[in-house]
Amino acid sequence: MASSSGQEEGLFDESGTLIRPLSSLTNLKSRGEPVFRDTKSGLVYKVFNRDPKKAGKDDPSGIWFAAQEADVNVPAGLEVQRGERREKNKNGVLTKKPVYILQTRFVEGRFFQLSKGHEKMVMNEVLATKNEEVIKKTIRDLCNAYRFGLTDVQGFITGNGAELIFIDIHRNSNGPGSIDTLSLARKINEGLETLKFTPFTSIKDDGEIEE
Ligand SMILES: Nc1ncnc2c1ncn2[C@@H]1O[C@H](COP(=O)(O)OP(=O)(O)OP(=O)(O)O)[C@@H](O)[C@H]1O
Ligand SMILES: [Mg+2]
Numbered sequence: 001m002a003s004s005s006g007q008e009e010g011l012f013d014e015s016g017t018l019i020r021p022l023s024s025l026t027n028l029k030s031r032g033e034p035v036f037r038d039t040k041s042g043l044v045y046k047v048f049n050r051d052p053k054k055a056g057k058d059d060p061s062g063i064w065f066a067a068q069e070a071d072v073n074v075p076a077g078l079e080v081q082r083g084e085r086r087e088k089n090k091n092g093v094l095t096k097k098p099v100y101i102l103q104t105r106f107v108e109g110r111f112f113q114l115s116k117g118h119e120k121m122v123m124n125e126v127l128a129t130k131n132e133e134v135i136k137k138t139i140r141d142l143c144n145a146y147r148f149g150l151t152d153v154q155g156f157i158t159g160n161g162a163e164l165i166f167i168d169i170h171r172n173s174n175g176p177g178s179i180d181t182l183s184l185a186r187k188i189n190e191g192l193e194t195l196k197f198t199p200f201t202s203i204k205d206d207g208e209i210e211e
Helices: 061-069 119-128 132-148 179-194
Strands: 012-015 018-021 035-038 043-049 079-090 094-106 110-113 154-158 163-164
Touching: 035 179, 061 079, 061 094, 110 119, 119 132, 119 154, 119 179, 132 163, 132 179
Parallel strands: none
Antiparallel strands: 012 018, 012 079, 035 043, 043 094, 079 094, 110 154, 154 163
């Protein structure tokens, strides 16, 4: 028993306890850090290589928790821990890599990425809710993301266009985020007028909203 579990491929925590076996996980992408989905538990694990010599420099928790603090909508269930990824190489030898394991809940919804030209799709879905409160909440969320400095803005439109949830958090540390976030917030705000609602008075260049 001990010898077979000692050969198990999977994600392990720092004390060597198995978090999830690799066999239960589906990799959602082919390049860069793996992003695994565990269909059973509804969790997603993004696995960052950890260089023990770099003393926490590649730890993703800082930026993700900072985003959460700044009211940027990130998926629920956010946790980051140090651990190990164990996987057999092509010679069948189990290799152990130190990693950071970022866990969130799997988000159902329509994927968007502003750099891929999805701006209009997001705008249409949000306005199609025809719900002033929901639309204004989304404008606020976009402005929060912009003020936080979110770059390469992407995520999911969930709940019938009612909410944007941002994933793959990256930040411009010395200023505001991607300008396309601000421009989308402004366009949705203009859309409120078309729906005969009262838009915000203005959305300033720094992302502050004037009610
Ligand atoms: N919480 C989640 N819920 C549902 N799907 C997710 C979630 N997190 C990631 N995904 C899916 O996995 C894909 C890859 O994730 P992510 O964007 O974090 O990786 P990436 O683009 O390779 O990141 P990086 O730019 O840091 O290398 C996403 O495009 C999305 O489809
Ligand atoms: Mg991505």
